[in-house]
Amino acid sequence: MKRLNSPKMISILLFSAILAAGCSSNDPNIAGSSNTTNTAVAADAGVETASASASAAQRAESSAAAIKLASEDVSKLAGFDENDALTGWSADSSTAIAFSGASASVSGSGASADRGVVTIKEAGTYVVNGAVSAGQLVVEAPEDAVVHLVLNGTQITNNNGPAIYVKEAEKTIVTLQDGTDNQVVDGATYVDTSEEAPTATIYSKGDLTFNGKGKLSVQGSAKDGITSKDDLKIMSGTFEVKSADDGIVGRDLLAVKDGSMITVAAGGDGMKTTNDADDKDKGYVAIAGGTFNIKSAKDSIQAASSILIGEGTFELVAGGGSAASTKVHEDDRMRGGFGQMQSGKDKDAKVATGVSVKASADSGANVKSDTDSATAAAETEASGAKAIKAAVNVAIAGGSFKIDAADDAVHSNDNVVLAGGDYQIASGDDGLHADGVTSIAGGTVNITKSYEGIEGADITISGGDTHVTASDDGVNVGGGNDSSGGGGGDMFSATDGMLTISGGYLYVDAAGDGLDSNGSAVMTGGTAVVNGPTENNNAPLDFNGNFVQSGGKLIAAGSAGMAQAPSETSSQLAVMMTFPSTLEAGTTVTLTDSAGAVIAVFQPSKTFRSIVISSPELKSGESYTISTGGTASGTPTDGLYDSASVSASTKVVTFKMGDKVTYVNESGVTTANSGGFGGGPGGGRGGQGGPDGQGGPGGPDGQGGPGGPDSQGGQGAPDAPPEASSGGTSDSTGTDSAA
Numbered sequence: 193m194k195r196l197n198s199p200k201m202i203s204i205l206l207f208s209a210i211l212a213a214g215c216s217s218n219d220p221n222i223a224g225s226s227n228t229t230n231t232a233v234a235a236d237a238g239v240e241t242a243s244a245s246a247s248a249a250q251r252a253e254s255s256a257a258a259i260k261l262a263s264e265d266v267s268k269l270a271g272f273d274e275n276d277a278l279t280g281w282s283a284d285s286s287t288a289i290a291f292s293g294a295s296a297s298v299s300g301s302g303a304s305a306d307r308g309v310v311t312i313k314e315a316g317t318y319v320v321n322g323a324v325s326a327g328q329l330v331v332e333a334p335e336d337a338v339v340h341l342v343l344n345g346t347q348i349t350n351n352n353g354p355a356i357y358v359k360e361a362e363k364t365i366v367t368l369q370d371g372t373d374n375q376v377v378d379g380a381t382y383v384d385t386s387e388e389a390p391t392a393t394i395y396s397k398g399d400l401t402f403n404g405k406g407k408l409s410v411q412g413s414a415k416d417g418i419t420s421k422d423d424l425k426i427m428s429g430t431f432e433v434k435s436a437d438d439g440i441v442g443r444d445l446l447a448v449k450d451g452s453m454i455t456v457a458a459g460g461d462g463m464k465t466t467n468d469a470d471d472k473d474k475g476y477v478a479i480a481g482g483t484f485n486i487k488s489a490k491d492s493i494q495a496a497s498s499i500l501i502g503e504g505t506f507e508l509v510a511g512g513g514s515a516a517s518t519k520v521h522e523d524d525r526m527r528g529g530f531g532q533m534q535s536g537k538d539k540d541a542k543v544a545t546g547v548s549v550k551a552s553a554d555s556g557a558n559v560k561s562d563t564d565s566a567t568a569a570a571e572t573e574a575s576g577a578k579a580i581k582a583a584v585n586v587a588i589a590g591g592s593f594k595i596d597a598a599d600d601a602v603h604s605n606d607n608v609v610l611a612g613g614d615y616q617i618a619s620g621d622d623g624l625h626a627d628g629v630t631s632i633a634g635g636t637v638n639i640t641k642s643y644e645g646i647e648g649a650d651i652t653i654s655g656g657d658t659h660v661t662a663s664d665d666g667v668n669v670g671g672g673n674d675s676s677g678g679g680g681g682d683m684f685s686a687t688d689g690m691l692t693i694s695g696g697y698l699y700v701d702a703a704g705d706g707l708d709s710n711g712s713a714v715m716t717g718g719t720a721v722v723n724g725p726t727e728n729n730n731a732p733l734d735f736n737g738n739f740v741q742s743g744g745k746l747i748a749a750g751s752a753g754m755a756q757a758p759s760e761t762s763s764q765l766a767v768m769m770t771f772p773s774t775l776e777a778g779t780t781v782t783l784t785d786s787a788g789a790v791i792a793v794f795q796p797s798k799t800f801r802s803i804v805i806s807s808p809e810l811k812s813g814e815s816y817t818i819s820t821g822g823t824a825s826g827t828p829t830d831g832l833y834d835s836a837s838v839s840a841s842t843k844v845v846t847f848k849m850g851d852k853v854t855y856v857n858e859s860g861v862t863t864a865n866s867g868g869f870g871g872g873p874g875g876g877r878g879g880q881g882g883p884d885g886q887g888g889p890g891g892p893d894g895q896g897g898p899g900g901p902d903s904q905g906g907q908g909a910p911d912a913p914p915e916a917s918s919g920g921t922s923d924s925t926g927t928d929s930a931a
Contacts, residue, residue, distance in 0.1 A: 266502040270447030270478040276401045276427055279367045281317050281342050289329070291322035291346060315339055315361075323347035331358040331396075339364045343406065345372040351379035358396035366394075368406030368429040377411040380436075392419035392441065400442075403427035410434070416441055417456070426452050426482075435459060439488070443467045444474045446495075450481025450503065461494050462486035462508070468496040468583060475583070479504055481591075491581045492597070498585040501613075506591060511577020511598030514641050517620025577620075578603045586626075588613055590635070600625045601639070608648070610635050610656070622647045623660065632656050632696065644668050645700065649689050653718065655696040659830075665730075666700035666722070667691065669709035686736040687711045693718050693744060699830045700724075701797060705734040706748055712737030715758075715806075717744045721830050723797045728753025733804060741766065746806040747832060749781070749796040757804050760852040766806035767854045769818050771844070774801045780824050782838045786815040793824050793833040812851040819843045 287300030289310050296305040302314035308327025312318055315337035320329065321344045328350045331339050339361045348355040355376035358364045368374060378393040393412045394400075400420040402408070405428060410417040412435030418424070424442030428451040433439045439456035440446065440463045448454070456462045463486065467475040475497030483505045486492045492508040493499065511517065577598040580586060586604045590612040595601045601619040602608055608626040613635040617623045623639035623646060624630050630648030637658040639645045645660030647668045660666045669689040689711035695718040700706045706722035707713065713735050722732045732748035733739060738759040746758070746766070757768035767783070775781075777798050783791040783805055792805050810816075822841030826833050847854065847861050855862050 266478050266480040266500055267449070269476060269500055270425065270445065270449070270480065271423070272425065272427070272447070272449060275338060275363070275365060276425055277403060278340060278365055279404050281319060281340070281367075283319075286317040286319050286342070289318055289320045291320070291324035291327055291348065294324065294326050296322075296324060296327060312339055317342065319344050320346045325349055326351060327355075328353065329356045331356075331361050331364055333361040335360055335362060335398075337361045340367065341365065342367045342369055342404075343372065343374040343408065344369040345374065347375040347377075349377040352381075352383045354378055354382075354390045354393055354395040356394045356396075357390055358398055358400065361396075361398045363399040363401065364396055365401045365403065366408075368402065368404035368408050370405040372406040373409070374406060375409040375411075378413050380413045382414055390419075392416035393435075394418045396420045396424075397422070399423045399425075401425040401427060402429055402431075404429050406430070407432070412436055412439070416460075417458070423447070425449070426454070428452050431455065433457070438462075438464055439486070440464075441466060442477075445476050445478065447476075447478040448480065448482045448504075452482035454482060454484050454486075456484075456486045456488065458486070458488040458490075460488065461490045462488035462492040462510075464491065464494040465496045473497075476500065477582075484508070488577070490577050492579045492595075493581070494578070495582040495584070497583060498587070499580060499582040501588045501591055503589070504591045506593045506595070508579040508593070509596045510579045511620070513596035514598060514618040514620040517577070517598035576600070576603075579619075582606075585609075587611070588635075593617070595619070597621075601642075604628070607631070609633065610637065612656075616640065617642070619643070623662075624648075632658055634696075644704075645702070649687070650692070651690075652692040652694070653696050653698055654692075654694045657697045659699045659701075661701045662704065664702070664704035665708040665734075666702035666704070666706045666724075667698070667708065668705070669711055669713075690714065691735075692716075693720055702730075703727075704730045706732040706750060707734070709735040709737070709739075711735070713739040715739070715741040715744050715746060719745045719832075720747070721794075721832050722748035722750065723800075723831070724750045726751055726799050731755045732802070733757065741806055743808065744806075745792075745808075746804060747792065747794050749794065749800040749803040750798070751800070752802040755802040755804070757853045757855070758806055762806075762853065764806055764808060765810040765812060765849060765852070765854070766804060767810070767816070767818075767847075767849065767856060768802065768804045769845070769856045770802045771800075771820075772858050774799050775820065779820055780822055780838060780841065782819045782822070782824075782841055784817050784819070785811075790833075790836060790838070791816070793828075793836045793838060795824070795828060795831040797831055810849055812849055814849050815846060816849055817843055817846045818856065 287298065287302050289303060290297050291308065294308050296308055296310045298305045298310060302316045303310055303312045303318060308324045309330065311330045311332055314333055317340040319342040323346065327348055329348060333339055341364060343366060355378055376393050382389060384390065392415060393410050396419070399422045407430040410431070410433040412433070415435070415437040417433035417435040417439045419441040421443045423445040424440070426448045428449065430453040433456045435458045437458065437460035439458035439461070442465050444465070444467045446463060446465050463477065465475045465477055475495060477493060477495040477499045479501045481503040485507045487509045489511060492510045578600045579595040579597040579602065581600070581603045583605050585606045586602060586608045588610050593613060593615045595616065596618045598620040600622040601617040602624045603622070604626045606626065607628040608624055609631040611633045615635065615637045617637070617639045618641040619639065621643045623642040626648040628648065629650045629652060630646055631652045632655070634655045637656060639660045642660070642662045644664050645662040645666045647670060649670070651667060651669050669691045670687065687710045689709060691707060691709040691713040693715040697718065698720045700722045702724045704725055706724060707720065724732065728751045730751065731754040732750035733756045734754065735756065738761060739756070741758040741762040741764045743764060752770050755768070758766045778795050780793065780795050781803055782793050785791060791807055791809050819838070819841035822838045824833055824836045824838045826836040845856055845858050845860060847856050
């Protein structure tokens with residue numbers, strides 16, 4: 193697989209994605225634009241236009257920061273200096289430190305020993321070997337000193353504090369001598385409990401660099417494993433870190449160069465930066481490569497600022513994995529069918545269990561509600577168990593990722609851009625989440641388990657091969673801020689968000705909405721295949737504004753109760769078929785033209801009653817036939833055949849394609865929902881009405897669908913029984929009344 197390693201390429205891709213999301217809002221047919229119709233809709237839905245504009249401006253500002261990050265080379269961002277690679281030494285020009293039992297000896301200048309404690313006072317190279325049972329290595333050199341420590345087979349145990357403590361030096365370079373196994377251990381409690389006390393087995397107040405080809409085992413019994421209060425760089429070496437709290441911590445920077453092998457088992461976060469000051473040049477995690485195996489009770493890799501990954505192999509388990517998290521979704525939307533409209537907001541609650549290493553901060557339930565206060569939301573964010581999390585941006589150019597997270601797998605408080613890489617993701621919450629723009633421009637993304645697969649205030653898919661399995665929405669353009677209900681959970685709460693599909697391949701298997709935008713959607717290229725939902729209170733396509741399609745192939749099969757088709761402002765034609773009854777999973781659906789040429793063959797993986805097909809091959813005025821059943825030749829991809837012939841199928845309907853979106857049932861062409869939120873007419877009851885929208889008309893012998901709040905239900909078919917001649921009206925809460 194070709195990987196996009198160029199940071200410049202990431203910048204171009206992210207910039208293009210943001211441009212697509214921003215420029216599309218200028219289309220008067222798309223919700224969020226300045227036209228008065230959409231402004232009125234937004235107002236009716238309870239969204240203030242000024243707030244929407246403000247949020248769009250904020251996303252644009254944060255996106256600019258993401259572009260700046262993505263334009264950086266990983267090594268340049270990390271600032272790997274020439275002396276970071278310093279590994280050479282000689283006995284003649286270095287000082288030897290030998291530990292033995294409970295004592296130590298020094299041969300050379302610059303250091304002194306006091307029983308098992310060795311203190312280095314000057315710049316220079318110090319070669320350390322031997323084992324000490326109650327000792328410490330202290331660096332207390334001038335503030336401009338560069339100290340080179342060579343661990344040449346040493347074991348340092350200090351039951352009262354850090355094993356290696358850099359109190360002062362400009363930089364300390366620790367070389368793991370090739371072929372050696374080194375170990376450092378601290379105690380469960382430290383003697384120094386002051387505010388400025390050290391908190392890790394290896395603790396440095398200055399820059400700290402590791403290199404070499406040896407091995408270092410770190411036991412952080414009190415709190416952290418390795419901590420630098422400045423920059424922390426790992427050039428190479430093999431690391432095994434076990435910690436009661438965080439594993440590896442850099443304050444201003446945590447950078448890893450290719451060639452490192454890092455294993456972390458942490459009771460808190462695995463690897464992280466902590467500088468969350470206003471200086472956005474601080475707090476980065478920059479990874480150029482390496483192999484990472486991280487199991488953490490909290491976040492696996494976390495940045496106080498942004499994360500930039502160029503390459504690497506990552507196996508990340510956060511919070512005990514997706515099996516340790518239970519996400520409960522309480523949805524008031526018409527659970528018993530169409531008789532009960534949503535009377536309140538969705539309530540999402542997430543309970544994480546079995547992920548605690550410490551009995552205090554890491555134990556207990558992690559509960560989130562869309563209606564929680566800002567304080568509660570902040571507490572939830574702080575105690576989450578995400579695999580990759582950045583307070584600003586996440587930009588990944590390549591790498592191999594196996595992620596199992598109790599919370600989000602990849603999360604950013606601003607933007608996420610995936611320009612390449614291979615991702616195997618199981619998540620207890622979102623697979624990919626950004627409060628701003630979530631962008632997939634390349635790579636292979638396989639989200640095998642999630643509550644919501646991909647979420648963001650804007651979502652752009654311009655390349656790559658993406659598969660999503662979700663117990664709720666597959667792709668959700670919501671209100672950001674990690675509220676998995678999207679936009680606060682209200683199904684009628686419009687946003688200025690945009691789902692943009694311009695390339696790549698997207699497959700969605702969703703129990704909730706397949707492609708869901710609380711704003712609008714644009715599709716200009718690529719392929720999107722949607723399976724599900726099976727329940728009528730969700731839809732394969734669900735949007736509050738418009739879905740404008742001018743290219744690409746779209747196949748979406750699922751329930752019919754709230755199903756939607758692309759908007760009639762689309763330049764590419766589409767057909768939406770509603771079957772008279774629910775069809776079994778695996779049933780072949782074939783669309784052929786008047787000459788018998790196959791336009792599409794699809795076998796949905798779930799039961800379904802509606803299907804939307806949009807293809808550049810569809811032509812206005814042409815006659816088409818929809819058939820079901822039979823046997824298709826060839827090998828399908830996700831149920832979709834590139835080219836196939838079908839034998840022994842049964843014709844359902846032949847119809848003539850219109851010049852916009854054509855709605856069809858078994859009797860032929862019918863009309864779209866005149867104002868409903870849900871999809872068009874069906875063989876049975878009509879579609880659900882939206883806010884102030886009339887319900888969809890019923891199909892043959894079918895009752896019209898109920899209207900939205902304060903609106904009338906759809907009319908039944910002319911040949912429907914008298915009691916079903918019209919849909920019920922709605923009262924102020926949207927509850928269906930008898931006709």
